[in-house]
Amino acid sequence: MPLFDARDVLSFPGGNNASDTVIAGINFNLTTLQHWNYTLYSNGTLSNNSNCFLTFESYTPHLLPNGTFLNTTSCYSPLNGLGNRAKPGIALGVFFGLSLVFTMINLRKHGRLFLPSEKRFHAIGRRWQWYWMLWVAGCGMASGFTSVDVDRYYLPEWPLILNSIFWYLMIPSTLAIVWESVRHWGSWQERQLIDPDPFILSQNDKRGRREFYMPLVFYGFGFLHFFMAVPRNWTPISYQRSPSQSLQVAAPQATDGRFKAGAIFLFFAWLTILFSLAHSMHYYTPRPSLLRTLASTPPAFLLTLPLSLTIVAYQFLAAFSFAHSPLNLSASPAIIYSLGWAPIVLIFIIYEVAGYTYPNEDRELIRQRRLRGQELDREMGYNRKPPWWRRLNGNHNLTVQQALARNAQEVSGAPRAADWSAKDDVEMSPLPSKRNAEREVRIDNTPAGRALARHESRREAELDERVREAAMALFTPPVERKKTDIAYLMGDDMDGRGGRGGDGGGRGMSVEGVGVRGVWRRGRRLWGRSRRLLGVCWIFRVKVKKGGGGVGFGWDWFGGWILG
Template sequence: MPLLDARDMLAFPGGDNSSDTVIGNVHFNLTTLNHWNYTLFSNGTLSNGSWCLLTFEPYTPTYVLSNGTFLNVTWCWSPTEPIGVRAGVGIGYAVLFAVALVLTSVNLTKHGKLHLPAEKRFWPIGRRWQWYWAAAVCATAMISLLTGVDVDRYFLPELPIILTSFFWYLMQICAIALVWEAVRHWGSWMERQFIDPDPFSLRQDDGRSKVELYVPLFFYLFLWLNFFMIVPRNWGAIQYQRYPQQTLDVAAPSATDARFKAAAFLLAVCWLITTFSLRHSIKYYCPRNRGIFNRIIGFVRYTPLRFMLIVPLAATIVAYQALVAWHFEYSPLKVDGLTAAIYAGGYTPALLIVFVQAIIGFMNPNEDLELQRQRRVRGRELDREMGVVLKPSWWRRMNGEHMDPNASMRDRLIRNVQEISGNKPTAPTIEVPPNAAGRTNEPVEMTPVSPSLASPPITSPPLEPYTGRSERRREERARELAAGLLFPEAAHNSATAAARRRQELMMDGPPPPSYTDTVSNAQTASNLQPSTVARSLSAQSSGSTNQPPQQIRSMLDV
């Protein structure tokens, strides 16, 4: 690929002899230069189509070897030029994107933190995606702007213009994804507030849920199609802008080909899907309006201020990408393109979207905390409707209901038993040595009860340990023993009720005779037949249980 037009070629200046030439006050072997097909151009470069070096001072080489190698050489793709307008403005924008990245990180920490258990329908990653995309916008923009500095400084365009263009397109994709995730998550947050009072107010198999399932899939389908139209391509043709005719013949057709035009169309589809998602959320989670004009007014009325700013900015991104796909002179891919158009349409909308998101993020509370606040408000409203008056926080401490965090487990169990039995303490008990009567002092600020008026101690019938083979019955008996120790009054009432029921069952009549009495009567009766006695004896189970079980050795024993 030629570096410059043939009209810019110059003849080598004469030297001391026919095989000598002087370039930049340095003598070179003309025979060697002609052998390796080097050509001198009017812009002060020396090139053979593969190598290009600067010949003007102070970058003039000092010597050329017979194999065509130059000593102390400076290549044409070196940052030798001063920073221009495009690079200076780009540094300022890079600083602003760095500030936006810091604000995005703070908002990610604030809104990504969990204060409630994670729910299956509302994963924490869902509300963090918008901040992840915002960070990606800032990172790609900073790379594009910082590499754009070398676009002005390189003597001939090369790798910096490719990196600038590549990361600029990635920034556009991330900015559209940021707006989409902000809109999608707002709808999810509205749904979460809608079903929090009543989880069964919205069905999970209706048209609304199906739309919310498939719309994100369609959005990311078209977004990835936009990505594949732009990124996997030959970017090398963008750098061939070393003279005007080369720009028109190589760079401009490559930057405005059919793939870039199709990518702009796919990005427009993504914006339309984002707008549809916003309309869907307003339709189902905001008050409904009747009529076409009322729906339009309601759509504008219930759209949050944030979306009234960032959705039009996203449309500006789509429009500018379509503009540069047809007009190369306004494109960031052009080395000497229009700077005002590049920054006004290429970088400013994405920067404003990130800053709007960051400012609104600082103004809005964490969603879990906001949900807790709404639950407290609903609880107070329900208490007011039911006539429940909640006592202030100091009431529990004044009435002895404050639990000491340093209390032992024994003190807590005693306190629970006292509350169940109705003996709520009004102050903590102070353990003191026994008095002269052999009893411990009463709790502080408690009037002692007269012995004659004191109620007898609660005693419950002792529970005998279970000796059977049933594991379930053994566990039940263990629980009964534990309940009797922790709650003696309840155990006493339960044991008393069980004894009373057993006594009522015994009042129906005498118990049936035992099998032993039946067998003894059968043996002593003289009027019974031998077969009757045999049947009575066979009914006795004491002998069969004391003997080992019968071993069956064949079918004849059955």
Template sequence: MSLLQVRDAVAFPGGSNSSDTVIDNVHFNLTTLNFWNYTLYSNGTLSNGSWCLLTFPPYTPPLLLENGTFINATWCYSPVKGIQHRAAIAIGYAVVFGIALVLTLVSLNKHARLYLPAEKRFYPIGRRWQWYWAIWVCATALISLLTCIDVDRYFLPELPIILTSFFWYLMQIGAIAVVWEAVRHWGSWMERQFTDPDPFALRDGDRRSKVEFWLPLWFYLFLWLNFFMIVPRNWEPIQHQRYPQQVVDEAIPTATDARFKTAAFLLAVCWLTTVFSLRHSIEHYCPRNRGILNRISGFLRYTPARFMIILPLAAVVPVYQALVAWHFAWSPLNIDGLDAAIYPGAYTPALLIVLVQAYFGLLLPNEDKELLRQRRVRDQALDREMGIVHKPSWWRRINGEHIAANESMSDRLARNVREVQGNRQATTRNPDGIDIASGPVEMTPVSPPPPASPRISRTEVERYSGKSDRGRTELAAGLMFPQAGERAAAQRHEEIGLDDAAPPPYQPEGDAGTRPAPNVERSATSNSTDRPPQQIRSMLDV
């Protein structure tokens, strides 16, 4: 039975007396019904303008009170009907959109991970927007499709048709945004590959960079204009499809007004902007072609296969939105709309866009990993040009250059010591006889150093502080006492002659004590105290 039922007023059937009426074998007080302005309609409803009740079985109310209240009554706007074709198809589409949502989340998890430090020029959020919009499309589509079930089941249309239409328009916005973000990010990815070998390959502030800065602002300006043309409006007339005349008077003029038609034009501008962005990226980041035919051929050759699929699908979105703005019979806003036109034109393009995006998202590698692979390829090419041959990966394992799973920190330090010395047998025992490998390095006992070879000792030895204190003393004494300074200098030269020669060359440990060292005592270098004091004759001597 069609939802657009004939709603003509009919007379109350007769009852036991003049103040009684019988509806489905239930007696009602006719005086009370007339007092509260209830009218019986041919579609089996009873309404007074404020309340609408079902009177056909099994929803006939069993009792009417004097105050006009029905007991156990069923509201006219209730899901009392079975699922029709529109609802059944909507359930199938909702299942596919749910699968697309799961695949989109997997792709987001794969491509959103960072394996390289984030760059200011290429923000990580840029590669994620296409997946965020795909999630938006799946979520709004699920709400729109699931509310289609109540569009069929409601006896008289009400809120479900508004929710279905509202979220369908939001899904259309998201579908165009998915394609835009995919194309825009592809251009950014091409730029990143172009500048990774040479960061200064492209100039800043040129026409290319200015176009890439203003183009997203231009796109989202028209996308949000489409949003403001559709969303902030009075949606109540859309649900007024309870009888044919009401559809003609209220629903059709609202669903085909100038705002819906303008919104379709704005969405077409967004699609054209996406195509221009693709052409701009191919022109600057792909090999150039001269001539009109060569440019067209190059544009088709360098366009990724993914865009060859989703761009035509995205073109269907504004075209169908414009079609339903002029032809109400094929519109999702029509509760009796043609299903063969609604689902292929309204939901299929957005569904295919999300599925194609998810498929290529699972197929293509993470961009950071791909960039690392390209860097390795470039490094290998440079090594081949320079004649550098790196050791294979198994070289470290067979030469002990790997860390065992159960190796402690002390074992690592001991292994590093052995590697520095270059001889494992020699580093097992150091020259002092301490077995390094027998215990942890941190706990190895420290033995006193071996006795040094005897040298000529001095009676007064002071630690060297970085400058010659004795030299400063002799200089001051020379200035104060010229004669004493000359004697001190002569004595110092004598002491220099008494010093040892250069130390002997290195000998093995066993021969360390065979060469006796002379034991010569030297006198102090200070001036003698048994001499008469120096007489200062004038201030010139000082």
């Protein structure tokens, strides 16, 4: 099936009469075609800007007098075979699909925690690189598999648009992978440096401020590239149905100012990555010369930084030359895949291999701490037994008292007991102390000694009582604590009128459980309080003076019976 490069407007061929035309051996009503504004093009299509049908053999439709087409085939149908753009796209889609498995393995390996999380170093910091790789792999699968329909569609449409959108999403995300790897490498070097001494580096100095602003700068440039390249009207990119249409419509859209500005922002993001690497090496792995600094750079970065710069360079090439752009349907696949896809694939391979080779950071930190502990043991002359020594010679069935006795004998230099697994039915004597020694010397069987012992016993009892009183003052009992408890004070039973068994039942007027003598005492106490209250009221009684009409206090009568 030929694919016409030219898309010139053709005149309808003559038919049986003036209102008839013959297309691919089938008669069409010319009046109906002209009424619905259909145009015949040289690439074998019939279109009126709303509908587009194929007109060459095997796909020629039939036209009814009312303008209805039967047995039509859209111009945007996958009719062609796989071309030079589809086959590498399928391979790349499969590659990115397989990379998901290895990325998940590395994410689990490096994202697991074997030490308590620290506020200064978050666990998600070491996982961002693998999160971005998962995202890029998903975009790569979508872009790679849609390249199949880029070749198979008779006229370009949404497959070319989707292929281009996902490819442009991969570009800043790939630089984010490189950025996160470089940033986290610096964070890992800092963590190893401050692990022996947490105060060796300050967080408020110039170094800390740079590390705070560098991620903001990088992601700022990355999002600027995204907003310049992706959110746009992509429909003109698909207008490549003829060379003239590609040059007049698609080329200006693919090389406009927004794509050029996006390439510039992407280059600034790459410079931020380079600055971050230099910053980390300056503060965490300083070297006396530039050559030694380059030699101490991790091998992965020596490869991924030039590859990411290649991606940025191809962005400039695509933004200024439509002939080499992946948006061009007729661009060379060798240039597209070698400059636009191969660097991303190589970056993935490098980081997958590096992730498989490097150990988990927590495990590595545990190993470094163990080595530092062994070095300190050697400096102090302490020879730590290997782990198998305790399993073979250790006594694992000792009780707490037996373990304490063993430690005390080891410290005092006493000979070691032959069997530490004896039964724990012997009461241990208290360790010798100054107070016990004095008591053993001063206590005897004489009357004076026994009197002294009784005196010391009373003194110790008084001391214990004072300690108990102090403890009660500090830790009040529950009943007293309720007097200051907000929940208790706000309750309905606060005044002690609770029923039997309540918290305040003993403070009410109930005489249940109280003897006759107790009732008599309470009655006398209540009567005395009532008499005093009445006496005060009579002393300060108010009487109205009839003559003066004023109000005064009378002191002439005290109520002698009140004082009785």
